[in-house]
Amino acid sequence: MSAVTTATSRPGRTRRRALPRVVPGLLLVILALAGPFLAAHPIDKPVTAPYARAGADAVLGGDQLGRDVLSRLLHGGSALIGSALLVAVVVTVLAALLGCCAALRPALGRAVERTADVFILLPPVLGIMLIALAWPGGGRWAVISAAVVLGTPYAVRIVASAAAPLAGSGYIEAATARGEKLWYVAARELLPNLRATVLALFGLRFVEAVYVISMAGFLQIGPQPPAADWALMIRENAPGILLNPWGVIAPSLAIAALAISANLASAFLIPRSVPKEVTSS
Numbered sequence: 001m002s003a004v005t006t007a008t009s010r011p012g013r014t015r016r017r018a019l020p021r022v023v024p025g026l027l028l029v030i031l032a033l034a035g036p037f038l039a040a041h042p043i044d045k046p047v048t049a050p051y052a053r054a055g056a057d058a059v060l061g062g063d064q065l066g067r068d069v070l071s072r073l074l075h076g077g078s079a080l081i082g083s084a085l086l087v088a089v090v091v092t093v094l095a096a097l098l099g100c101c102a103a104l105r106p107a108l109g110r111a112v113e114r115t116a117d118v119f120i121l122l123p124p125v126l127g128i129m130l131i132a133l134a135w136p137g138g139g140r141w142a143v144i145s146a147a148v149v150l151g152t153p154y155a156v157r158i159v160a161s162a163a164a165p166l167a168g169s170g171y172i173e174a175a176t177a178r179g180e181k182l183w184y185v186a187a188r189e190l191l192p193n194l195r196a197t198v199l200a201l202f203g204l205r206f207v208e209a210v211y212v213i214s215m216a217g218f219l220q221i222g223p224q225p226p227a228a229d230w231a232l233m234i235r236e237n238a239p240g241i242l243l244n245p246w247g248v249i250a251p252s253l254a255i256a257a258l259a260i261s262a263n264l265a266s267a268f269l270i271p272r273s274v275p276k277e278v279t280s281s
Contacts, residue, residue: 099160210262
């Protein structure tokens with residue numbers, strides 16, 4: 001009776017734990033996607049005085065050109081979330097494949113390790129500026145490419161380190177003895193046992209991509225005015241922070257909320273190990 005009660009209460013307990021972790025991220029994503037339809041004004045149309053305080057015309061006041069801060073905030077979320085999601089997916093997939101192959105083939109693993117060490121030593125800001133200079137008209141795509149190039153080596157090292165102990169397991173040796181190909185062993189035998197590592201890596205890469213893209217926007221590498229980019233809004237409105245603080249505070253809070261909610265959601269999605277029950281007769 002107690003076992004049945006415990007078994008039936010676990011799904012409800014899991015749902016209750018999921019709500020505070022997943023709901024903030026979902027609400028933020030929905031708000032970012034619906035933001036352009038909820039904005040009261042176009043992103044490039046002045047509706048009030050420059051750095052005007054909050055009022056009837058602009059709920060969060062005006063920016064340096066008198067444009068509505070709230071409308072620009074609502075327009076700027078979808079591009080940042082989409083870019084960070086694309087970077088996280090590409091980096092996680094590349095890291096999972098290369099990390100598993102590196103663990104199964106020692107020679108390939110050493111080559112990947114040496115290459116990753118070189119890229120890890122490159123400061124992110126310098127790497128973004130080099131790629132932006134090499135691709136002047138790249139805009140947001142240049143920043144996305146830089147985030148992928150700079151984020152993949154570190155992610156590969158994490159996956160390879162997690163896969164190395166499993167590469168010598170009996171079921172891996174049995175699959176290799178059957179003559180299975182490298183991609184089959186990596187994708188069908190090794191990768192399913194790295195779910196927790198890959199999901200945690202995806203969450204970390206998403207948050208890292210948010211910071212990298214925001215940093216590039218703050219340095220005006222990537223999105224250019226009059227784009228409604230959150231990091232670009234912080235840079236543009238910083239000179240008038242004493243006149244209208246919301247021009248800086250609102251996009252800063254939006255970036256922080258996005259990073260925190262993504263971390264909470266990814267932490268919940270990571271499967272937890274269940275200890276085996278020991279029964280005695």
